[in-house]
Amino acid sequence: MQPDLFEADLRQITLTDPFLGEYQRLIRDVVIPYQWQALNDSIPEAEPSHALANYRIAAGLEKGEFYGMVFQDSDITKWLEAVAWSLSQKPDASLEQTADEVIELLAQAQCDDGYLNTWFTVKEPGLRWTNVAECHELYCAGHLFEAAVAFYRATGKRRLLAIACRFADHIDTVFGPGEGQLRGYPGHPEIELALLRLYEVTRESRYQTLARFFLEERGASPHYYDIEFEKRGGTWHWDNAGEAWMVKDKTYTHAHKPLAEQDRAVGHAVRSVYLLTGLAHLARLTQSEEKRQTCLRIWNNMVQQRMYITGGIGSQANGEAFTSDYDLPNDTAYSESCASIGLMMFARRMLEMEDDAHYADVMERAFYNTVLGGMALDGQHFFYVNLLETYPKSIPHNHIYDHVKPIRQRWFGCACCPPNIARTLVAIGHYLFMPRPDALFINFYAGSEAQFQVDGKPLSLKIDGNYPWSEKVTLSIIHPDPITHTLALRLPEWCENPRVLVNGEAASGEQIKGYLHICRSWQQGDTVTLHLPMTIRRVYANPRVRHTAGKVAIQRGPLVYCLEEADNGAELHNLSLPRDSEFREVAGAGVLAGKVLLEASGLRVPIPEGDRPLYSTEPSKTKAVRQTLTFIPWFSWANRGEGEMRIWLDEA
Numbered sequence: 001m002q003p004d005l006f007e008a009d010l011r012q013i014t015l016t017d018p019f020l021g022e023y024q025r026l027i028r029d030v031v032i033p034y035q036w037q038a039l040n041d042s043i044p045e046a047e048p049s050h051a052l053a054n055y056r057i058a059a060g061l062e063k064g065e066f067y068g069m070v071f072q073d074s075d076i077t078k079w080l081e082a083v084a085w086s087l088s089q090k091p092d093a094s095l096e097q098t099a100d101e102v103i104e105l106l107a108q109a110q111c112d113d114g115y116l117n118t119w120f121t122v123k124e125p126g127l128r129w130t131n132v133a134e135c136h137e138l139y140c141a142g143h144l145f146e147a148a149v150a151f152y153r154a155t156g157k158r159r160l161l162a163i164a165c166r167f168a169d170h171i172d173t174v175f176g177p178g179e180g181q182l183r184g185y186p187g188h189p190e191i192e193l194a195l196l197r198l199y200e201v202t203r204e205s206r207y208q209t210l211a212r213f214f215l216e217e218r219g220a221s222p223h224y225y226d227i228e229f230e231k232r233g234g235t236w237h238w239d240n241a242g243e244a245w246m247v248k249d250k251t252y253t254h255a256h257k258p259l260a261e262q263d264r265a266v267g268h269a270v271r272s273v274y275l276l277t278g279l280a281h282l283a284r285l286t287q288s289e290e291k292r293q294t295c296l297r298i299w300n301n302m303v304q305q306r307m308y309i310t311g312g313i314g315s316q317a318n319g320e321a322f323t324s325d326y327d328l329p330n331d332t333a334y335s336e337s338c339a340s341i342g343l344m345m346f347a348r349r350m351l352e353m354e355d356d357a358h359y360a361d362v363m364e365r366a367f368y369n370t371v372l373g374g375m376a377l378d379g380q381h382f383f384y385v386n387l388l389e390t391y392p393k394s395i396p397h398n399h400i401y402d403h404v405k406p407i408r409q410r411w412f413g414c415a416c417c418p419p420n421i422a423r424t425l426v427a428i429g430h431y432l433f434m435p436r437p438d439a440l441f442i443n444f445y446a447g448s449e450a451q452f453q454v455d456g457k458p459l460s461l462k463i464d465g466n467y468p469w470s471e472k473v474t475l476s477i478i479h480p481d482p483i484t485h486t487l488a489l490r491l492p493e494w495c496e497n498p499r500v501l502v503n504g505e506a507a508s509g510e511q512i513k514g515y516l517h518i519c520r521s522w523q524q525g526d527t528v529t530l531h532l533p534m535t536i537r538r539v540y541a542n543p544r545v546r547h548t549a550g551k552v553a554i555q556r557g558p559l560v561y562c563l564e565e566a567d568n569g570a571e572l573h574n575l576s577l578p579r580d581s582e583f584r585e586v587a588g589a590g591v592l593a594g595k596v597l598l599e600a601s602g603l604r605v606p607i608p609e610g611d612r613p614l615y616s617t618e619p620s621k622t623k624a625v626r627q628t629l630t631f632i633p634w635f636s637w638a639n640r641g642e643g644e645m646r647i648w649l650d651e652a
Helices: 020-039 051-058 073-089 093-109 118-123 137-155 159-174 191-202 205-217 224-231 269-286 289-305 337-354 357-373 392-397 417-426
Strands: 013-015 433-435 440-442 448-454 457-465 472-477 483-490 499-502 510-512 515-522 527-531 536-539 551-556 559-564 575-577 583-587 596-604 625-633 649-651
Touching: 013 020, 013 073, 020 073, 020 417, 051 073, 051 093, 051 118, 073 093, 073 137, 073 417, 093 137, 093 159, 137 159, 137 191, 159 191, 159 205, 191 205, 191 269, 205 269, 269 289, 269 337, 289 337, 337 357, 337 417, 357 417, 357 559, 433 448, 457 483, 483 527, 499 515, 551 596, 575 625
Parallel strands: 440 483, 575 649
Antiparallel strands: 013 448, 433 440, 448 457, 457 472, 472 527, 483 515, 499 527, 510 515, 536 551, 551 559, 551 649, 559 625, 575 596, 583 596, 596 625
16 A cells, blocks of 8 residues: 555646546536526526525525525535636636635634534524434535635635634534544545545644544444434434435445445445545555455445446435446436546545556546536536436336436536536546656546656656547656656556557556556656557446346447437337447537547347237347447437437347
8 A cells, every 4th residue: 555645736737638628618617607606596497506595594694594405515615626626727816706705605604613504504403413324414514625625725725724624623522432422423424535635734633533433433333323313302304215214224324334344335326435435545544454455345346246337336216326236227227427426536545545557447437438428518417317228208107217317407406416527527637647756647648738746856748649539649748857757657458459659669667557667767858659549349248237138338448339319210229239340430520529439330120010019929020121320429428409328239
């Protein structure tokens, strides 16, 4: 394990990539202003947020009643975090002033003892900390802490950091093993990973100790959720799935037994990966082999038995949860956008601990497929649920699809995903690069310019290419003075025959855990060229996945592809791909301009004319006809109206 790590400074990273750069422009110019409108209830056709109004009421600036979910506060702090990371890359005085005003509103809403939560200030005063299993106080605190760290690192301003530290200090007096303290822990993890980020900025050891308490106390007997349930007279908050179900179903919150005894990804998928992100971070910071082994066990189960080809996790709507090994249905998938963001976070912390490209491979799969797919190409519509197959005609009539939206929505009453996507996209530099004292790890090859410090000297580089569309990536050294250091270049698992050249000659280096380590004196003008052939691959699921039996999926580079009705007509289930069909790459047009589409010769079983019995002992005499199949990157589906879509199709 590697305890020493320097998080990439986003102020020193500029995306020049035409693909991801456009996404970051969308976040700055469209998404952040659009979400600001949503938070102010200024979008007539979107569900109201009321989140800012809740803070004004809590601050005594206006009268009214709380509106929204018990975790509504977090929509504001996730927005603030996205603003912060955006400001770190492109200063915007007007946006920064707006953020400062929001921060002052939070300061006015904060109680004298440091407590800050509008639900319990406005709606249920006097009931603080009486229902940590269900009511998200610690979750909301965690998102406040993350926003505070981001705003401090982006602007150097300490106002939000001071608010966060006051709240963290208050929580530290309430929870812990001491006499009179509560031995509780959050129903929805988030504060654990956030406290560790707060610790890394402030170096206040109490924050690491508190994170450790929450992680180690989880699942202990007697169970704290039962203790507080009895204390409050057997009342419960959520009644959507039976009496006190969230209190009783300990597996749902990964609290059915201590983490050290667990070996499966269970329960609510977002809670699971947020929890494990904190555990992996603490394992590295404290060099805990026990915690590392817990992370490895659960990671392996999650990725090897319970993850979709798209990097989605959580296969059922009931509980937004994991189910069992190899249970990965396509048209009823849940695969929440936030869950894949959490998977990226968990993968990043595992990568920091293990230096193994496997974690970057999963991180990339989740990002370029599910996370990007969670937002429309216009930046104003979002998926909460990410299907691998949809048949819109059946959705209104079958309650198994009650969670399904065949097109992206403008906003949600439970709006966790849109601001989460925004904060991830503007902070993607944290995933591209992993600087350490002994090496600079480069995980994704998005076009960018970046500068890092190595023993007090600048290491500046530029990455050119059109990743993930082009197979060629060029890395140029642009700092003026020679510097000796190791560049660790990820060799993606999807690339069978990568080639790496340094100044036109075959690179000399050591391949370790999927990274090519090249140590040399780097000088201005040095170039590293990577050739990463993006062979179009047919992918087959493990035979235990019954939902994909006899079917094939298509992948090019890190991107998973799909069929969409807009290109291929309706009744996509009647299409098949012959084993001998060859693919050709074509340029996308319209909203898909700049993207690589794929075409192949396929077969369609036509719908027979006239009446045909629902069932028959005679096979259909209608012969399959040839049809050109067009595959688009799955993340870009549903940008051309409502229609059928599927990733997995029959192989003939």
